[in-house]
Amino acid sequence: MDSTMKIAVIGAGTMGSGIAQVAAQAGHDVILFDTRREAVDKALAGLHRTLDRLVEKGKLTADAANAIHQRIRPASDLKELAGSGLVIEAIIEDLGIKKKLFAELENVLGPGAVLATNTSSLSVTAIAAACARPERVIGMHFFNPAPLLPLVEVVPGLATDAGLAPRMYALMQAWSKTPVICKDTPGFIVNRVARPFYGEAIRIYEEGIADMPTIDAAMKSAGFKMGPFELMDLIGNDINFTVTKTVWEAFFFDPRYKPSFTQQRQVESGRLGRKSGRGYYMYDANGAILPPTSQTSAGSLAEDPAVQRRAAAGSLSGDPAEVKVIVDRILAMLINEAADALFWKVASAQDIDLAMTKGVNYPAGLLAWADQQGAGHWLEKLESLQAEYGEDRYRPSPLLRRAARESRPLTSY
Numbered sequence: 001m002d003s004t005m006k007i008a009v010i011g012a013g014t015m016g017s018g019i020a021q022v023a024a025q026a027g028h029d030v031i032l033f034d035t036r037r038e039a040v041d042k043a044l045a046g047l048h049r050t051l052d053r054l055v056e057k058g059k060l061t062a063d064a065a066n067a068i069h070q071r072i073r074p075a076s077d078l079k080e081l082a083g084s085g086l087v088i089e090a091i092i093e094d095l096g097i098k099k100k101l102f103a104e105l106e107n108v109l110g111p112g113a114v115l116a117t118n119t120s121s122l123s124v125t126a127i128a129a130a131c132a133r134p135e136r137v138i139g140m141h142f143f144n145p146a147p148l149l150p151l152v153e154v155v156p157g158l159a160t161d162a163g164l165a166p167r168m169y170a171l172m173q174a175w176s177k178t179p180v181i182c183k184d185t186p187g188f189i190v191n192r193v194a195r196p197f198y199g200e201a202i203r204i205y206e207e208g209i210a211d212m213p214t215i216d217a218a219m220k221s222a223g224f225k226m227g228p229f230e231l232m233d234l235i236g237n238d239i240n241f242t243v244t245k246t247v248w249e250a251f252f253f254d255p256r257y258k259p260s261f262t263q264q265r266q267v268e269s270g271r272l273g274r275k276s277g278r279g280y281y282m283y284d285a286n287g288a289i290l291p292p293t294s295q296t297s298a299g300s301l302a303e304d305p306a307v308q309r310r311a312a313a314g315s316l317s318g319d320p321a322e323v324k325v326i327v328d329r330i331l332a333m334l335i336n337e338a339a340d341a342l343f344w345k346v347a348s349a350q351d352i353d354l355a356m357t358k359g360v361n362y363p364a365g366l367l368a369w370a371d372q373q374g375a376g377h378w379l380e381k382l383e384s385l386q387a388e389y390g391e392d393r394y395r396p397s398p399l400l401r402r403a404a405r406e407s408r409p410l411t412s413y
Protein backbone atom coordinates (compact mmCIF):
# COMPACT_ATOMS: atom_id res chain seq x y z
CA MET A 1 0.00 0.00 0.00
CA ASP A 2 1.63 3.24 -1.08
CA SER A 3 0.58 6.87 -1.29
CA THR A 4 -0.89 6.35 -4.77
CA MET A 5 -3.68 4.28 -3.21
CA LYS A 6 -6.96 6.14 -3.17
CA ILE A 7 -8.56 6.43 0.28
CA ALA A 8 -12.26 6.91 0.89
CA VAL A 9 -13.57 8.26 4.18
CA ILE A 10 -17.25 7.81 4.97
CA GLY A 11 -18.78 10.19 7.50
CA ALA A 12 -17.55 13.78 7.50
CA GLY A 13 -18.11 14.50 11.19
CA THR A 14 -15.57 14.97 13.97
CA MET A 15 -13.58 11.82 13.20
CA GLY A 16 -14.07 11.47 9.45
CA SER A 17 -12.89 15.00 8.72
CA GLY A 18 -9.78 14.47 10.89
CA ILE A 19 -8.99 11.10 9.29
CA ALA A 20 -9.40 12.60 5.79
CA GLN A 21 -6.88 15.29 6.75
CA VAL A 22 -4.41 12.70 8.05
CA ALA A 23 -4.69 10.60 4.86
CA ALA A 24 -4.30 13.65 2.60
CA GLN A 25 -1.31 14.85 4.61
CA ALA A 26 0.24 11.42 4.06
CA GLY A 27 -0.02 12.07 0.31
CA HIS A 28 -3.16 10.11 -0.64
CA ASP A 29 -6.00 11.23 -2.82
CA VAL A 30 -9.03 11.15 -0.54
CA ILE A 31 -12.74 10.97 -1.27
CA LEU A 32 -14.97 12.20 1.53
CA PHE A 33 -18.56 10.98 1.56
CA ASP A 34 -21.43 11.74 3.91
CA THR A 35 -25.18 11.31 3.48
CA ARG A 36 -25.44 14.98 4.45
CA ARG A 37 -23.67 17.11 1.85
CA GLU A 38 -23.54 20.01 4.32
CA ALA A 39 -21.37 17.85 6.61
CA VAL A 40 -18.80 17.42 3.81
CA ASP A 41 -18.86 21.16 3.03
CA LYS A 42 -18.41 21.99 6.71
CA ALA A 43 -15.53 19.50 6.99
CA LEU A 44 -13.76 20.97 3.94
CA ALA A 45 -14.21 24.54 5.23
CA GLY A 46 -12.85 23.42 8.61
CA LEU A 47 -9.89 21.79 6.93
CA HIS A 48 -9.18 25.04 5.06
CA ARG A 49 -9.07 26.94 8.34
CA THR A 50 -6.85 24.33 9.99
CA LEU A 51 -4.38 24.35 7.09
CA ASP A 52 -4.36 28.17 7.02
CA ARG A 53 -3.47 28.18 10.72
CA LEU A 54 -0.64 25.68 10.11
CA VAL A 55 0.70 27.95 7.35
CA GLU A 56 0.47 31.02 9.64
CA LYS A 57 2.39 29.14 12.33
CA GLY A 58 5.05 28.23 9.78
CA LYS A 59 4.39 24.49 10.18
CA LEU A 60 3.37 24.07 6.54
CA THR A 61 4.17 25.95 3.34
CA ALA A 62 1.24 27.53 1.50
CA ASP A 63 1.93 25.20 -1.45
CA ALA A 64 1.83 22.10 0.76
CA ALA A 65 -1.41 23.27 2.39
CA ASN A 66 -2.95 23.87 -1.00
CA ALA A 67 -1.85 20.43 -2.24
CA ILE A 68 -3.40 18.74 0.82
CA HIS A 69 -6.64 20.58 0.28
CA GLN A 70 -6.68 19.70 -3.42
CA ARG A 71 -6.23 16.02 -2.59
CA ILE A 72 -9.57 15.80 -0.75
CA ARG A 73 -12.56 15.50 -3.06
CA PRO A 74 -16.18 15.52 -1.88
CA ALA A 75 -18.52 12.74 -3.03
CA SER A 76 -22.29 12.75 -3.01
CA ASP A 77 -22.84 9.18 -4.16
CA LEU A 78 -21.38 5.99 -2.73
CA LYS A 79 -20.64 4.82 -6.32
CA GLU A 80 -17.93 7.49 -6.55
CA LEU A 81 -15.92 5.42 -4.07
CA ALA A 82 -15.22 2.73 -6.69
CA GLY A 83 -11.46 2.46 -7.23
CA SER A 84 -10.59 3.18 -3.58
CA GLY A 85 -7.99 0.85 -2.09
CA LEU A 86 -9.02 1.55 1.49
CA VAL A 87 -12.31 2.80 2.88
CA ILE A 88 -12.40 4.12 6.43
CA GLU A 89 -15.90 4.35 7.86
CA ALA A 90 -16.57 6.98 10.55
CA ILE A 91 -20.37 7.25 10.59
CA ILE A 92 -22.85 7.13 13.44
CA GLU A 93 -22.13 4.48 16.13
CA ASP A 94 -25.02 2.16 15.26
CA LEU A 95 -24.46 -1.50 14.41
CA GLY A 96 -27.47 -1.79 12.08
CA ILE A 97 -26.55 1.31 10.07
CA LYS A 98 -22.87 0.35 9.86
CA LYS A 99 -23.74 -3.20 8.70
CA LYS A 100 -26.04 -1.85 6.02
CA LEU A 101 -23.28 0.47 4.77
CA PHE A 102 -20.65 -2.30 4.71
CA ALA A 103 -22.97 -4.58 2.74
CA GLU A 104 -23.56 -1.76 0.22
CA LEU A 105 -19.84 -1.04 -0.02
CA GLU A 106 -19.11 -4.54 -1.24
CA ASN A 107 -21.19 -3.85 -4.35
CA VAL A 108 -19.23 -0.69 -5.11
CA LEU A 109 -15.62 -1.60 -4.35
CA GLY A 110 -13.15 -3.80 -6.17
CA PRO A 111 -12.18 -7.19 -4.70
CA GLY A 112 -8.83 -5.94 -3.37
CA ALA A 113 -10.23 -3.01 -1.38
CA VAL A 114 -9.91 -2.99 2.41
CA LEU A 115 -12.87 -1.92 4.53
CA ALA A 116 -12.00 -0.35 7.87
CA THR A 117 -14.28 0.84 10.66
CA ASN A 118 -13.45 3.54 13.18
CA THR A 119 -15.98 2.20 15.67
CA SER A 120 -15.19 2.90 19.33
CA SER A 121 -17.40 0.36 20.95
CA LEU A 122 -18.98 -2.03 18.47
CA SER A 123 -17.63 -5.44 17.56
CA VAL A 124 -15.55 -5.39 14.36
CA THR A 125 -16.54 -9.02 13.87
CA ALA A 126 -20.24 -8.12 13.99
CA ILE A 127 -19.79 -5.34 11.40
CA ALA A 128 -17.75 -7.64 9.15
CA ALA A 129 -20.48 -10.28 9.31
CA ALA A 130 -22.56 -8.07 7.00
CA CYS A 131 -20.02 -8.69 4.22
CA ALA A 132 -19.66 -11.60 1.83
CA ARG A 133 -15.91 -11.17 2.29
CA PRO A 134 -15.39 -10.40 5.99
CA GLU A 135 -11.67 -11.24 5.65
CA ARG A 136 -11.02 -7.74 4.26
CA VAL A 137 -12.76 -5.90 7.13
CA ILE A 138 -10.72 -4.50 10.03
CA GLY A 139 -11.04 -1.97 12.85
CA MET A 140 -8.87 1.16 12.66
CA HIS A 141 -9.67 3.19 15.75
CA PHE A 142 -8.33 6.74 15.61
CA PHE A 143 -8.51 9.15 18.54
CA ASN A 144 -9.98 12.62 18.69
CA PRO A 145 -8.55 14.91 17.33
CA ALA A 146 -7.24 12.45 14.71
CA PRO A 147 -4.62 14.81 13.20
CA LEU A 148 -3.09 15.42 16.64
CA LEU A 149 -3.35 12.17 18.60
CA PRO A 150 -0.90 9.61 17.19
CA LEU A 151 -2.57 6.39 18.38
CA VAL A 152 -4.46 4.07 16.04
CA GLU A 153 -5.79 0.79 17.45
CA VAL A 154 -5.69 -1.78 14.64
CA VAL A 155 -8.34 -4.40 15.41
CA PRO A 156 -8.67 -7.57 13.36
CA GLY A 157 -12.06 -9.27 13.68
CA LEU A 158 -12.57 -13.01 13.94
CA ALA A 159 -12.74 -13.47 10.15
CA THR A 160 -10.12 -10.85 9.20
CA ASP A 161 -7.31 -12.15 6.96
CA ALA A 162 -4.19 -12.78 9.07
CA GLY A 163 -2.05 -10.58 6.83
CA LEU A 164 -4.29 -7.53 6.99
CA ALA A 165 -3.44 -6.24 10.49
CA PRO A 166 0.33 -6.11 9.73
CA ARG A 167 -0.46 -4.31 6.44
CA MET A 168 -2.60 -1.71 8.19
CA TYR A 169 0.01 -1.41 10.94
CA ALA A 170 2.66 -0.59 8.33
CA LEU A 171 0.32 1.87 6.60
CA MET A 172 -0.33 3.71 9.87
CA GLN A 173 3.42 3.96 10.46
CA ALA A 174 3.75 5.42 6.96
CA TRP A 175 1.12 7.99 7.99
CA SER A 176 3.35 8.89 10.99
CA LYS A 177 0.84 7.39 13.39
CA THR A 178 1.53 5.09 16.33
CA PRO A 179 -0.34 1.85 15.65
CA VAL A 180 -1.04 -0.88 18.17
CA ILE A 181 -2.68 -4.21 17.46
CA CYS A 182 -5.46 -5.37 19.73
CA LYS A 183 -8.09 -8.05 19.99
CA ASP A 184 -11.69 -7.40 19.06
CA THR A 185 -12.89 -7.06 22.67
CA PRO A 186 -15.08 -4.34 24.22
CA GLY A 187 -13.40 -0.94 24.43
CA PHE A 188 -10.29 -2.33 22.65
CA ILE A 189 -7.34 -1.09 24.75
CA VAL A 190 -7.89 2.55 25.65
CA ASN A 191 -11.63 2.63 26.26
CA ARG A 192 -11.33 -0.45 28.47
CA VAL A 193 -8.19 0.35 30.45
CA ALA A 194 -9.18 4.01 31.05
CA ARG A 195 -12.58 3.21 32.61
CA PRO A 196 -11.42 3.43 36.26
CA PHE A 197 -9.96 6.90 35.69
CA TYR A 198 -13.56 8.09 35.55
CA GLY A 199 -15.47 5.38 37.44
CA GLU A 200 -13.23 5.22 40.49
CA ALA A 201 -12.98 9.02 40.70
CA ILE A 202 -16.77 9.18 40.79
CA ARG A 203 -16.88 6.51 43.51
CA ILE A 204 -14.43 8.50 45.64
CA TYR A 205 -16.63 11.57 45.20
CA GLU A 206 -19.87 9.66 45.87
CA GLU A 207 -18.47 8.26 49.10
CA GLY A 208 -17.63 11.79 50.21
CA ILE A 209 -13.92 11.03 50.50
CA ALA A 210 -13.06 14.14 48.48
CA ASP A 211 -14.78 16.71 46.31
CA MET A 212 -14.29 17.00 42.55
CA PRO A 213 -11.59 19.72 42.44
CA THR A 214 -9.59 17.84 45.07
CA ILE A 215 -9.77 14.60 43.06
CA ASP A 216 -8.87 16.45 39.85
CA ALA A 217 -5.94 18.23 41.48
CA ALA A 218 -4.71 15.00 43.07
CA MET A 219 -4.60 13.23 39.70
CA LYS A 220 -2.85 16.20 38.09
CA SER A 221 -0.26 16.15 40.87
CA ALA A 222 0.41 12.53 39.81
CA GLY A 223 1.23 13.73 36.28
CA PHE A 224 -2.11 13.44 34.44
CA LYS A 225 -2.75 16.47 32.22
CA MET A 226 -6.38 16.76 33.32
CA GLY A 227 -8.35 15.50 36.29
CA PRO A 228 -11.15 12.96 35.77
CA PHE A 229 -14.03 15.43 36.21
CA GLU A 230 -12.49 18.09 33.99
CA LEU A 231 -11.83 15.42 31.39
CA MET A 232 -15.36 14.00 31.55
CA ASP A 233 -16.66 17.55 31.08
CA LEU A 234 -14.38 17.96 28.05
CA ILE A 235 -15.32 14.61 26.47
CA GLY A 236 -19.00 15.25 27.21
CA ASN A 237 -20.83 13.40 29.96
CA ASP A 238 -23.28 11.97 27.44
CA ILE A 239 -20.46 10.41 25.39
CA ASN A 240 -18.47 9.25 28.42
CA PHE A 241 -21.59 7.74 30.04
CA THR A 242 -22.52 5.93 26.82
CA VAL A 243 -19.02 4.45 26.47
CA THR A 244 -19.09 3.29 30.11
CA LYS A 245 -22.54 1.77 29.72
CA THR A 246 -21.64 0.09 26.42
CA VAL A 247 -18.43 -1.42 27.80
CA TRP A 248 -20.27 -2.62 30.96
CA GLU A 249 -23.01 -4.26 28.88
CA ALA A 250 -20.52 -5.72 26.42
CA PHE A 251 -18.66 -7.34 29.34
CA PHE A 252 -21.89 -9.05 30.35
CA PHE A 253 -22.39 -6.59 33.23
CA ASP A 254 -19.04 -7.11 34.91
CA PRO A 255 -19.26 -4.93 38.08
CA ARG A 256 -15.80 -3.55 37.37
CA TYR A 257 -17.29 -1.32 34.66
CA LYS A 258 -20.60 -0.44 36.31
CA PRO A 259 -21.76 3.07 35.41
CA SER A 260 -22.66 5.58 38.13
CA PHE A 261 -25.82 7.44 39.05
CA THR A 262 -23.79 10.62 39.44
CA GLN A 263 -22.93 10.65 35.76
CA GLN A 264 -26.35 9.44 34.68
CA ARG A 265 -27.97 12.38 36.52
CA GLN A 266 -25.56 14.80 34.83
CA VAL A 267 -26.69 13.51 31.45
CA GLU A 268 -30.38 13.54 32.42
CA SER A 269 -30.13 17.16 33.51
CA GLY A 270 -28.40 18.23 30.30
CA ARG A 271 -25.19 19.10 32.16
CA LEU A 272 -23.07 17.58 29.45
CA GLY A 273 -19.86 19.45 30.19
CA ARG A 274 -18.00 22.24 28.45
CA LYS A 275 -20.13 22.00 25.32
CA SER A 276 -23.29 22.83 27.27
CA GLY A 277 -21.59 25.40 29.51
CA ARG A 278 -22.09 23.21 32.52
CA GLY A 279 -21.18 19.73 33.65
CA TYR A 280 -19.47 18.88 36.90
CA TYR A 281 -18.19 22.45 36.71
CA MET A 282 -19.53 25.66 35.19
CA TYR A 283 -17.77 27.18 32.18
CA ASP A 284 -17.45 30.55 30.47
CA ALA A 285 -17.84 31.02 26.70
CA ASN A 286 -14.15 30.17 26.21
CA GLY A 287 -14.44 26.89 28.06
CA ALA A 288 -12.63 28.08 31.20
CA ILE A 289 -13.99 26.96 34.57
CA LEU A 290 -15.99 29.84 36.05
CA PRO A 291 -15.51 31.16 39.54
CA PRO A 292 -18.78 31.14 41.51
CA THR A 293 -21.24 33.97 40.97
CA SER A 294 -23.60 35.45 43.51
CA GLN A 295 -26.50 33.76 41.65
CA THR A 296 -25.06 30.31 42.27
CA SER A 297 -27.57 28.29 44.21
CA ALA A 298 -26.45 25.66 46.65
CA GLY A 299 -27.55 22.12 46.00
CA SER A 300 -24.99 19.68 44.74
CA LEU A 301 -21.36 19.73 45.71
CA ALA A 302 -20.31 21.07 42.32
CA GLU A 303 -22.64 24.02 42.84
CA ASP A 304 -21.10 24.90 46.18
CA PRO A 305 -19.38 28.28 45.62
CA ALA A 306 -16.38 27.22 47.69
CA VAL A 307 -15.90 24.11 45.58
CA GLN A 308 -16.35 25.99 42.32
CA ARG A 309 -13.86 28.63 43.51
CA ARG A 310 -11.25 25.97 44.18
CA ALA A 311 -11.97 24.37 40.83
CA ALA A 312 -11.49 27.70 39.04
CA ALA A 313 -8.24 28.30 40.91
CA GLY A 314 -7.13 24.72 40.27
CA SER A 315 -6.14 24.48 43.91
CA LEU A 316 -5.92 21.46 46.12
CA SER A 317 -7.61 21.35 49.50
CA GLY A 318 -6.49 17.93 50.59
CA ASP A 319 -3.47 17.19 52.71
CA PRO A 320 -0.78 14.93 51.21
CA ALA A 321 -2.30 11.86 52.88
CA GLU A 322 -5.67 12.60 51.25
CA VAL A 323 -3.99 13.05 47.87
CA LYS A 324 -2.20 9.73 48.25
CA VAL A 325 -5.44 7.90 49.06
CA ILE A 326 -7.07 9.29 45.90
CA VAL A 327 -4.13 8.70 43.56
CA ASP A 328 -3.35 5.23 44.92
CA ARG A 329 -6.93 4.06 44.59
CA ILE A 330 -7.47 5.27 41.03
CA LEU A 331 -4.00 4.18 39.94
CA ALA A 332 -4.40 0.71 41.49
CA MET A 333 -7.62 0.26 39.53
CA LEU A 334 -6.03 1.50 36.28
CA ILE A 335 -3.02 -0.79 36.74
CA ASN A 336 -5.32 -3.73 37.49
CA GLU A 337 -7.23 -3.04 34.28
CA ALA A 338 -4.02 -2.82 32.23
CA ALA A 339 -2.74 -6.05 33.82
CA ASP A 340 -6.05 -7.77 33.09
CA ALA A 341 -6.00 -6.64 29.45
CA LEU A 342 -2.53 -8.19 29.23
CA PHE A 343 -3.72 -11.34 31.03
CA TRP A 344 -6.51 -11.81 28.47
CA LYS A 345 -4.06 -11.12 25.62
CA VAL A 346 -5.97 -8.09 24.36
CA ALA A 347 -2.58 -6.69 23.31
CA SER A 348 1.10 -6.93 24.17
CA ALA A 349 2.46 -5.16 27.26
CA GLN A 350 4.27 -2.73 25.01
CA ASP A 351 1.13 -1.90 23.02
CA ILE A 352 -1.01 -1.50 26.16
CA ASP A 353 1.46 1.04 27.54
CA LEU A 354 1.83 2.78 24.16
CA ALA A 355 -1.94 3.04 23.79
CA MET A 356 -2.39 4.87 27.09
CA THR A 357 0.46 7.32 26.49
CA LYS A 358 -0.26 8.00 22.81
CA GLY A 359 -4.07 7.79 22.82
CA VAL A 360 -4.97 9.54 26.06
CA ASN A 361 -1.71 11.22 27.03
CA TYR A 362 -1.09 9.34 30.27
CA PRO A 363 2.19 10.46 31.85
CA ALA A 364 3.56 6.90 31.69
CA GLY A 365 2.48 3.45 30.60
CA LEU A 366 0.48 1.82 33.40
CA LEU A 367 2.39 -1.47 33.34
CA ALA A 368 5.76 0.27 33.47
CA TRP A 369 4.38 2.52 36.21
CA ALA A 370 3.27 -0.52 38.20
CA ASP A 371 6.72 -2.08 37.84
CA GLN A 372 8.31 0.84 39.69
CA GLN A 373 6.74 -0.34 42.96
CA GLY A 374 6.29 -3.96 41.91
CA ALA A 375 3.11 -5.98 41.36
CA GLY A 376 2.93 -6.95 45.05
CA HIS A 377 2.47 -3.31 46.08
CA TRP A 378 -0.58 -2.90 43.83
CA LEU A 379 -1.96 -6.32 44.64
CA GLU A 380 -1.99 -5.33 48.30
CA LYS A 381 -3.92 -2.15 47.53
CA LEU A 382 -6.54 -4.02 45.52
CA GLU A 383 -6.90 -6.73 48.13
CA SER A 384 -7.48 -4.14 50.81
CA LEU A 385 -10.13 -2.41 48.64
CA GLN A 386 -11.78 -5.76 47.99
CA ALA A 387 -11.74 -6.58 51.71
CA GLU A 388 -13.16 -3.16 52.55
CA TYR A 389 -15.98 -3.19 50.00
CA GLY A 390 -16.53 -6.90 49.46
CA GLU A 391 -17.15 -6.18 45.80
CA ASP A 392 -16.05 -8.09 42.73
CA ARG A 393 -15.29 -4.66 41.27
CA TYR A 394 -11.95 -4.70 43.12
CA ARG A 395 -10.88 -8.26 42.27
CA PRO A 396 -7.21 -8.31 41.34
CA SER A 397 -6.26 -9.58 37.91
CA PRO A 398 -4.76 -13.08 37.92
CA LEU A 399 -1.72 -11.58 36.20
CA LEU A 400 -1.14 -9.15 39.08
CA ARG A 401 -1.18 -12.13 41.46
CA ARG A 402 1.15 -14.12 39.23
CA ALA A 403 3.61 -11.24 38.80
CA ALA A 404 3.64 -10.67 42.58
CA ARG A 405 4.19 -14.38 43.25
CA GLU A 406 6.93 -14.68 40.66
CA SER A 407 8.44 -11.26 41.55
CA ARG A 408 8.44 -10.44 37.86
CA PRO A 409 7.78 -7.08 36.20
CA LEU A 410 4.39 -6.88 34.49
CA THR A 411 6.13 -5.57 31.38
CA SER A 412 7.97 -8.89 31.10
CA TYR A 413 4.83 -10.94 30.35
Ligand SMILES: NC(=O)c1ccc[n+]([C@@H]2O[C@H](COP(=O)([O-])OP(=O)(O)OC[C@H]3O[C@@H](n4cnc5c(N)ncnc54)[C@H](O)[C@@H]3O)[C@@H](O)[C@H]2O)c1
Pocket residue numbers: 010011012013014015016033034035036039089090091092093094097101118119120121141142143144
Ligand atom coordinates in the same frame (compact mmCIF):
# COMPACT_ATOMS: atom_id res chain seq x y z
N1 LIG B 1 -15.85 11.50 18.51
C1 LIG B 1 -14.89 10.77 19.06
O1 LIG B 1 -14.23 11.17 20.01
C2 LIG B 1 -14.59 9.40 18.47
C3 LIG B 1 -13.31 8.84 18.69
C4 LIG B 1 -12.99 7.63 18.11
C5 LIG B 1 -13.96 6.96 17.35
N2 LIG B 1 -15.20 7.51 17.18
C6 LIG B 1 -16.15 6.76 16.33
O2 LIG B 1 -16.13 7.37 15.04
C7 LIG B 1 -17.43 7.28 14.44
C8 LIG B 1 -17.92 8.67 14.09
O3 LIG B 1 -17.96 9.47 15.23
P1 LIG B 1 -18.00 11.07 15.15
O4 LIG B 1 -17.79 11.57 16.53
O5 LIG B 1 -17.11 11.55 14.05
O6 LIG B 1 -19.54 11.29 14.73
P2 LIG B 1 -20.20 12.60 14.09
O7 LIG B 1 -21.62 12.59 14.53
O8 LIG B 1 -19.38 13.81 14.33
O9 LIG B 1 -20.17 12.30 12.52
C9 LIG B 1 -20.84 11.23 11.91
C10 LIG B 1 -21.14 11.60 10.46
O10 LIG B 1 -21.62 10.43 9.79
C11 LIG B 1 -22.65 10.82 8.90
N3 LIG B 1 -23.46 9.64 8.62
C12 LIG B 1 -24.38 9.04 9.41
N4 LIG B 1 -24.86 7.94 8.80
C13 LIG B 1 -24.25 7.85 7.59
C14 LIG B 1 -24.30 6.92 6.51
N5 LIG B 1 -25.10 5.85 6.57
N6 LIG B 1 -23.52 7.13 5.44
C15 LIG B 1 -22.68 8.19 5.38
N7 LIG B 1 -22.60 9.12 6.36
C16 LIG B 1 -23.35 8.93 7.47
C17 LIG B 1 -23.38 11.93 9.63
O11 LIG B 1 -24.10 12.74 8.73
C18 LIG B 1 -22.23 12.66 10.31
O12 LIG B 1 -21.74 13.72 9.52
C19 LIG B 1 -18.30 6.53 15.45
O13 LIG B 1 -18.29 5.17 15.12
C20 LIG B 1 -17.60 6.79 16.77
O14 LIG B 1 -17.85 5.78 17.73
C21 LIG B 1 -15.52 8.72 17.70
